[in-house]
Amino acid sequence: MNHPSSDRPAAPQDSASTLQAPTASDSAQVREFLAFKLGSEEYGVNILRVQEIRSFEKPTALANAPADILGVVNLRGIIVPIIDLRVRLKLAQATYDAQTVVIVVNVGPRVVGLVVDGVSDVLTLQPEQMRPVPTLDSGFASEHLLALGSVDDRMLILLDIEKYLAAALGTVADTPRA
Numbered sequence: 001m002n003h004p005s006s007d008r009p010a011a012p013q014d015s016a017s018t019l020q021a022p023t024a025s026d027s028a029q030v031r032e033f034l035a036f037k038l039g040s041e042e043y044g045v046n047i048l049r050v051q052e053i054r055s056f057e058k059p060t061a062l063a064n065a066p067a068d069i070l071g072v073v074n075l076r077g078i079i080v081p082i083i084d085l086r087v088r089l090k091l092a093q094a095t096y097d098a099q100t101v102v103i104v105v106n107v108g109p110r111v112v113g114l115v116v117d118g119v120s121d122v123l124t125l126q127p128e129q130m131r132p133v134p135t136l137d138s139g140f141a142s143e144h145l146l147a148l149g150s151v152d153d154r155m156l157i158l159l160d161i162e163k164y165l166a167a168a169l170g171t172v173a174d175t176p177r178a
Helices: 024-031 166-169
Strands: 031-038 043-045 050-055 069-075 078-084 102-106 110-116 118-125 145-151 156-157
Touching: 031 102, 031 110, 031 156, 069 102, 069 110, 118 145
Parallel strands: 043 156, 078 110
Antiparallel strands: 031 043, 031 118, 050 102, 069 078, 102 110, 145 156
């Protein structure tokens, strides 16, 4: 039964006055990020890139690997390079302890482990909570950052992890895959 006070539009679904179903571009605006710590700063990576979170285990070292590539681990038959983001960002040397974790991410066709100081939570950010990144002289080129996320009194540096790790992945591109 159709009531005049109903919230549903009486017009056909293709009418311009009706509510539209969310489009792909709308859903891309609202994003979920896994928040993690590096030193005193909080970062975020798109949750859709995260495969799993593992406790830190010492990887098998690779000869002549760059300093930020700690080595590789065998993850259910897949050889996964392990990158220490603290070293990559030239932060103070990390102490690997019980809080240290590896975020396993899918970057293009690759699986990569990222060593971080700890993870906190998954945050859903609306477009108004994401601010443009100012031009900074930091460890990140502006194309490697999606935005600065603001949640209550927290500020997160939101990484475009695929773009950021492109150079490192080129370095380990010849790592065999099972």
